[in-house]
Amino acid sequence: MSFLVLPDPDSGVLARRGKIVSQLRRLVSNKSSIIDDEDGRRAFETDALTAYRRMPLAVVLPETTEEVSSVLKFCQREGLPVVPRGAGTSLCGGALPLEDSIVVGVSRMNKVLDVNYENRTACVQTGITNLGISSAVSGAGFFYAPDPSSQLACTLAGNLAMNSGGAHCLKYGVTTNNVLGIKMVLMDGEIIEIGGGHLDMPGYDLLGLIIGSEGQFGITTEATVRILRSAEAARPMLLGFNSNEAAGACVAAIIGSGIIPVALEFMDKPAIHVCEDFAKAGYPLDVEALLIVEVEGSEDEIDDLLGKITQIAERHDPLVVRISQSEEQSAAIWKGRKSAFGAMGRISDYYCMDGTIPTSRLPEVLKEISRICEQYKLRVANIFHAGDGNLHPLILYDANNSEEVEKAERAGAEILKLCVDVGGCLTGEHGVGIEKRDLMTVQFSHTDIEQQIRVKRAFDPDWLLNPGKVFPLDYQKTR
Amino acid sequence: MAEILTPGDENDLANIIAEAVTAGAPLEIRGGGTKAAVGRPIQTAGVVSTSAMSGITLYEPRELVLSARAGTPLVEVETALAENNQELAFEPLYLEMVLGEPAAPSTIGAVFASNLSGSRRIYSGAARDHFIGVKAVNGLGELFKSGGRVMKNVTGYDLCRGLSGSWGTLAVMTDVTMKVLPSAESSQTIVLTGLIDDIAIDAMCAALTTPYEVSAAAHLQQSFVARLSDPELSALGAPLTALRVENFSSSVAYRIGKLGEALKAFGDISVLDEDWSQIFWSDMRQLKVLQGSSDPLWRISVPPKSGAKVVESIKAHHPTCQAVYDWSGGLIWLVMPPISDAGASEVRRAVAASGGHATLIRADAATRTAVDVFQPLEDGVTALSGRIKAAFDPHGILNPGRMYAGV
Numbered sequence: 025m026s027f028l029v030l031p032d033p034d035s036g037v038l039a040r041r042g043k044i045v046s047q048l049r050r051l052v053s054n055k056s057s058i059i060d061d062e063d064g065r066r067a068f069e070t071d072a073l074t075a076y077r078r079m080p081l082a083v084v085l086p087e088t089t090e091e092v093s094s095v096l097k098f099c100q101r102e103g104l105p106v107v108p109r110g111a112g113t114s115l116c117g118g119a120l121p122l123e124d125s126i127v128v129g130v131s132r133m134n135k136v137l138d139v140n141y142e143n144r145t146a147c148v149q150t151g152i153t154n155l156g157i158s159s160a161v162s163g164a165g166f167f168y169a170p171d172p173s174s175q176l177a178c179t180l181a182g183n184l185a186m187n188s189g190g191a192h193c194l195k196y197g198v199t200t201n202n203v204l205g206i207k208m209v210l211m212d213g214e215i216i217e218i219g220g221g222h223l224d225m226p227g228y229d230l231l232g233l234i235i236g237s238e239g240q241f242g243i244t245t246e247a248t249v250r251i252l253r254s255a256e257a258a259r260p261m262l263l264g265f266n267s268n269e270a271a272g273a274c275v276a277a278i279i280g281s282g283i284i285p286v287a288l289e290f291m292d293k294p295a296i297h298v299c300e301d302f303a304k305a306g307y308p309l310d311v312e313a314l315l316i317v318e319v320e321g322s323e324d325e326i327d328d329l330l331g332k333i334t335q336i337a338e339r340h341d342p343l344v345v346r347i348s349q350s351e352e353q354s355a356a357i358w359k360g361r362k363s364a365f366g367a368m369g370r371i372s373d374y375y376c377m378d379g380t381i382p383t384s385r386l387p388e389v390l391k392e393i394s395r396i397c398e399q400y401k402l403r404v405a406n407i408f409h410a411g412d413g414n415l416h417p418l419i420l421y422d423a424n425n426s427e428e429v430e431k432a433e434r435a436g437a438e439i440l441k442l443c444v445d446v447g448g449c450l451t452g453e454h455g456v457g458i459e460k461r462d463l464m465t466v467q468f469s470h471t472d473i474e475q476q477i478r479v480k481r482a483f484d485p486d487w488l489l490n491p492g493k494v495f496p497l498d499y500q501k502t503r
Numbered sequence: 504m505a506e507i508l509t510p511g512d513e514n515d516l517a518n519i520i521a522e523a524v525t526a527g528a529p530l531e532i533r534g535g536g537t538k539a540a541v542g543r544p545i546q547t548a549g550v551v552s553t554s555a556m557s558g559i560t561l562y563e564p565r566e567l568v569l570s571a572r573a574g575t576p577l578v579e580v581e582t583a584l585a586e587n588n589q590e591l592a593f594e595p596l597y598l599e600m601v602l603g604e605p606a607a608p609s610t611i612g613a614v615f616a617s618n619l620s621g622s623r624r625i626y627s628g629a630a631r632d633h634f635i636g637v638k639a640v641n642g643l644g645e646l647f648k649s650g651g652r653v654m655k656n657v658t659g660y661d662l663c664r665g666l667s668g669s670w671g672t673l674a675v676m677t678d679v680t681m682k683v684l685p686s687a688e689s690s691q692t693i694v695l696t697g698l699i700d701d702i703a704i705d706a707m708c709a710a711l712t713t714p715y716e717v718s719a720a721a722h723l724q725q726s727f728v729a730r731l732s733d734p735e736l737s738a739l740g741a742p743l744t745a746l747r748v749e750n751f752s753s754s755v756a757y758r759i760g761k762l763g764e765a766l767k768a769f770g771d772i773s774v775l776d777e778d779w780s781q782i783f784w785s786d787m788r789q790l791k792v793l794q795g796s797s798d799p800l801w802r803i804s805v806p807p808k809s810g811a812k813v814v815e816s817i818k819a820h821h822p823t824c825q826a827v828y829d830w831s832g833g834l835i836w837l838v839m840p841p842i843s844d845a846g847a848s849e850v851r852r853a854v855a856a857s858g859g860h861a862t863l864i865r866a867d868a869a870t871r872t873a874v875d876v877f878q879p880l881e882d883g884v885t886a887l888s889g890r891i892k893a894a895f896d897p898h899g900i901l902n903p904g905r906m907y908a909g910v
C-alpha cells in the first residue's frame with residue numbers, strides 16, 4: 025500500500041522547524057503539550073493504516089479550546105498544514121501526518137462536562153473515548169449508541185470526523201444521528217458553536233456537513249450527544265448456513281418481515297475460524313456463513329422475537345440455530361465479533377475494506393470478491409454489518425512482501441469498484457482518508473467533487489486542514 | 504404573479520437556472536408551494552416548481568430504501584410505503600392545513616428541504632436522518648449528486664444533510680433517496696389528564712427515561728384539547744398528555760402496562776387503543792388543533808426540560824399565548840395573539856435563555872418582512888452560512904433571502 029502519493033513537504037517549513045516549535049511553546053500553558061523529540065513524534069507517525077508513515081513537524085496536545093484556537097491561528101498565519109488527531113485508529117490514513125504538518129491531538133481534552141438524564145444528553149470534550157461516554161452514563165442505565173469495534177480506544181473526535189458506525193447502528197443510527205451540537209475551532213482560530221441541547225439546527229445543517237468531513241473543516245473540541253436508556257435486556261443468537269446465499273436471503277427475509285434487530289452481523293467461513301480461535305465464542309465451525317442476530321427488550325419479548333426470527337430462518341435451511349443461554353455466552357459471541365480485526369491481525373497483515381452494497385446483491389458480490397482475491401492469489405475473510413450492506417472484506421497479505429502489498433491494494437481497489445458498480449459506495453463507515461482518495465472519481469463526477477471542494481473552501485479556503493486526503497490531489501490545487 | 508416554470512427533468516432545470524444566472528434574475532424555488540408562506544417574503548421574476556419531476560423511481564422494501572423524483576407528492580410516497588407496511592419513520596408534518604388551503608400537494612423534495620419532522624422525531628430521528636441520497640442542481644446550473652441508495656455511506660462530504668432544511672436556498676433537488684422502515688404492528692397511547700405544563704413535561708421526560716421506547720410524547724393545553732378529532736378526548740375539558748408506544752402487539756401490551764406503573768404518581772391513566780391512538784397522532788401530524796386560525800404561529804425547539812419555562816416567560820409578557828408541546832417538551836408550537844412583531848422579541852429572549860431556536864411558521868407577509876422568521880445566528884455562524892451559500896449558489900439565484908438576508 026505504498027504507491028499512494030502524498031503532497032511534497034514544504035522545504036522552507038522543514039527548515040524553520042526549530043523556530044516553529046518554540047513559537048508553538050508560547051501558545052500553550054503546559055509545556056508537555058508540545059512534542060517535538062523524535063521518539064515522541066514517532067508515536068504519531070501513522071494510524072491504523074500502518075503501511076504509511078510520516079514524521080510530523082511537531083505534535084500539539086492542547087488542553088483547552090482556546091489553546092486549539094491559538095495554535096490554529098498561528099498555523100494559518102504561518103501557512104502550516106494541520107492534521108487533527110484523536111486516538112489514531114483510522115483505518116484509511118485519515119490521521120496520517122505530513123512531514124511539514126502540525127498534528128493537533130485532542131486526547132487530553134477528555135472530560136465529561138455535563139450529563140442531563142431528563143433531557144437525555146451528555147456534553148463532553150471530544151478527546152473522550154467512545155466507550156468513555158457510555159461508561160460515564162451506564163450507572164444510570166444509559167448509553168451512547170454508536171459503537172465502533174474500536175470503541176475502547178477511538179475518540180468521539182475521530183467518530184465525528186468519520187461519522188463512524190458500529191454493530192448496533194442498524195437500530196440506533198451512526199454518529200451523525202446521535203449528535204446534537206458541537207464546539208469547533210476553524211482554521212483561522214475562530215471558535216463556533218453549533219446546535220446544543222435541543223433537537224435540529226437553526227439555519228443550515230452545518231452539523232450534518234461537519235460530521236463526516238474527515239478533519240478538513242475544523243477541529244472539534246466539545247460535543248453534545250444523545251444518550252439513550254438501555255433496553256431491559258439484549259440477547260444474540262447464532263444462525264449458521266451452508267452458503268452465503270442462504271445467509272443473505274435470511275437477512276433480507278428478517279428485515280422484510282418488519283423486524284429490525286439491534287444488530288445483524290455476518291461472517292464467512294474464514295472469518296468464523298479466526299474469530300473462534302481467538303475468542304472461543306462457540307461459533308459453529310462447519311458452516312459456510314454465520315449470522316449474529318441480536319434483539320432487545322424484556323426477557324419475554326426477547327424470547328418472542330427470537331422465536332419469530334427462528335421461524336423465518338427455518339425457511340432458509342439453517343445448519344445451526346443457537347440462542348445465547350447466558351450473559352457469558354452473549355459476551356463471548358460479541359467478543360468474537362468485536363475483536364475480529366484484532367484476531368485477524370494475529371495471523372496475518374490485513375487490508376480492511378469498507379464498501380457498502382445494496383443487500384440484495386450480497387451473494388453475487390461475495391462470489392466476485394472471492395474471484396478477485398483468488399486471481400491475485402490472496403486470501404480473504406468477510407465480516408460485516410449485514411443489515412445495512414456494509415462489507416468488511418479483510419484481504420490477507422504479507423506486509424514485508426512488496427509485491428503482495430501491491431496486489432492487496434489492487435484487489436482492494438477492484439472490490440471497491442465492484443461495490444460502486446452494483447449501486448453501493450466506497451466506504452460505509454471508515455472514511456476516505458488517503459486510502460480511497462484516488463477512487464473518488466469512480467463514484468463521483470467532476471462536478472460532484474467540485475461541489476464538495478467548494479464546501480471545503482467555505483471552511484478552510486487555504487486547504488491547510490488535513491490536506492492530501494479525501495480527494496485526488498489534482499483537486500487540491502492550493503496544496 | 505410571476506410565471507411558474509415546471510421543468511420536466513434535471514436538464515431542463517439546469518438550463519433554466521443557467522439562464523437565470525446569465526440574466527442575473529433570481530428564482531423562487533418550490534415543490535407544491537404548500538410552504539411558500541414560510542420564510543421571508545421574496546420577490547423574484549420567475550418561480551420554478553419541481554412538480555413536473557414526479558414519480559417513485561426505486562423502491563426495495565427488503566432493503567428499506569425508496570427513491571423518488573423531488574416533485575413526487577408526499578402522499579404518493581406514503582401510499583406506496585403503506586402497501587408494504589412501511590413508512591417514513593420521522594412522520595413528516597402536513598403543515599398545509601395550518602398555513603391555508605393548499606393548491607397543490609406537498610412534495611417529497613420539500614420534506615427534506617424543510618426538515619420538519621413529526622412526533623416520532625424523538626425516537627426515530629428527523630427527516631435529515633433518513634435522507635441518504637440526492638441529485639440536485641446548484642445555483643450555477645450544474646447537476647451534482649451526493650450519498651446514494653445504501654444505508655451506510657461516508658464517501659465524501661455529507662451534502663444530503665447539507666441540503667436538509669436549506670429551504671431551496673442552496674440547490675434544487677431533483678431526486679431524493681430515503682431510508683424507510685417497517686410500520687410497527689401495533690400502537691397504543693397512554694393519556695394523563697389535568698397536568699399543568701411543567702408537571703406534564705416531568706411526566707414525559709420520565710417516560711422517555713424508561714426502557715419502553717416511547718415513540719412520541721405530547722402535551723396539549725386545555726383550549727386545544729377541545730379541537731381534537733376524538734370526541735371523548737375533546738370533551739375532557741382538561742389539559743392532556745399523551746405517550747405512544749409502538750411495537751409488536753404483545754410488546755405494546757406489556758410496555759403500556761409497565762409505563763403506566765412508572766407514571767402512576769402523575770395521576771390517573773387511560774389508554775387509547777390502536778384506532779384512537781392512530782387518530783390522535785394523525786391529528787398531531789396535521790397540527791389539527793392549530794388549524795383554522797391566522798394568528799402568528801411559532802415553532803420552538805429547546806431542551807425538553809426547559810419547555811414550560813420558556814412558555815411561562817413568554818406568557819409573562821403575552822398572557823394569551825398558547826402552547827402545544829411535542830417531543831416531550833422540546834418542541835413548542837406557540838400561538839401568539841396578532842400583535843405587530845408576533846411577539847418575536849419575547850420569544851427570542853426566552854429561547855436564548857434556554858438555548859434553542861424559534862421559527863415563525865405562520866404570519867402575514869408584513870410581519871415576516873419586519874421580523875426574523877428563522878432564528879438569528881451567531882456572527883461566526885452567519886458568516887459561515889454565507890460562505891456555504893456561496894459554495895452552492897454564488898450568484899444568489901435560488902430563493903435569495905428566504906431564510907436570512909444575503910443567504
Ligand SMILES: Cc1cc2nc3c(=O)[nH]c(=O)nc-3n(C[C@H](O)[C@H](O)[C@H](O)COP(=O)(O)OP(=O)(O)OC[C@H]3O[C@@H](n4cnc5c(N)ncnc54)[C@H](O)[C@@H]3O)c2cc1C
Nearest residue numbers: 110111112113114118172173179182183185188189239244
Ligand atoms: C480494530 C479497529 C476496529 C474498528 N472498527 C470500526 C467500526 O466498527 N466502525 C467504524 O466506523 N470505524 C471503525 N474503526 C475505524 C476507527 O476506529 C474510526 O474511524 C474512529 O472514529 C477513529 O477515531 P480516532 O479517535 O482513532 O481518530 P483518528 O484516527 O485519530 O482520526 C480519524 C480522523 O478524524 C480526524 N480528527 C481527529 N480528531 C479530530 C478533531 N478533534 N477535529 C476534527 N477532526 C479530527 C483526523 O484528522 C482523521 O481524519 C476501527 C478501527 C480499528 C483499528
